[in-house]
Amino acid sequence: MRSAVRTALGMLDRLNAAVYYLLGALLAVIVIVVLLQVLVRFVLTSLGVNVAAPWTEEMARYVLVWLIFLGAAVGCRKMQLISLEFVVRGAPALLGKLARIAALALCLVLFLLMLRYGVEFVNVIGRSELSPVMQIPKTWVYWAMPVGASLMIVNTLAFVADAAVEGRDIREHGALSEEA
Numbered sequence: 001m002r003s004a005v006r007t008a009l010g011m012l013d014r015l016n017a018a019v020y021y022l023l024g025a026l027l028a029v030i031v032i033v034v035l036l037q038v039l040v041r042f043v044l045t046s047l048g049v050n051v052a053a054p055w056t057e058e059m060a061r062y063v064l065v066w067l068i069f070l071g072a073a074v075g076c077r078k079m080q081l082i083s084l085e086f087v088v089r090g091a092p093a094l095l096g097k098l099a100r101i102a103a104l105a106l107c108l109v110l111f112l113l114m115l116r117y118g119v120e121f122v123n124v125i126g127r128s129e130l131s132p133v134m135q136i137p138k139t140w141v142y143w144a145m146p147v148g149a150s151l152m153i154v155n156t157l158a159f160v161a162d163a164a165v166e167g168r169d170i171r172e173h174g175a176l177s178e179e180a
Contacts, residue, residue, distance in 0.1 A: 012154060016077050026067045030060050034056070037056035037057060055134050057133075062140070070144070070148055097171060100171050107152075112153065125138070125142070126141075
């Protein structure tokens with residue numbers, strides 16, 4: 001049983017590593033697009049060249065949406081999201097563990113709701129909308145929430161399974177350097 005869990009966790013960690021590099025690529029896209037937007041709006045305009053690039057703002061926004069949901073999903077694997085650690089660590093061991101378990105359970109409920117309503121949103125609203133400037137289906141943007149929520153669920157469950165298999169205190173979490 002432990003070896004099967006470790007194998008599944010290893011596969012998930014490889015998926016997270018791929019998502020991690022995708023996040024780097026998405027961040028690079030945002031930097032390039034926003035830089036281009038600044039150049040077009042301010043530099044070229046000050047030089048008397050009137051060129052419009054309205055798609056840059058829209059693309060930066062949509063890429064940022066994906067970056068947020070995928071980044072949060074990867075962060076769930078090692079509990080690297082913002083939390084009140086002093087509550088969990090400052091309490092007696094049993095109370096701290098119970099607080100962590102309750103917090104993880106509440107997170108899972110939230111992620112399940114995000115998944116459910118995200119898919120519903122994609123199916124109901126996303127099919128009929130096009131982005132105003134780039135004219136792409138908004139489903140490409142709206143899928144960020146259910147995809148991210150799915151990864152958040154799997155990574156949160158993986159965190160719990162990893163702590164159980166390794167015999168670690170569930171209050172402990174991984175360092176950023178372990179992820180890369």
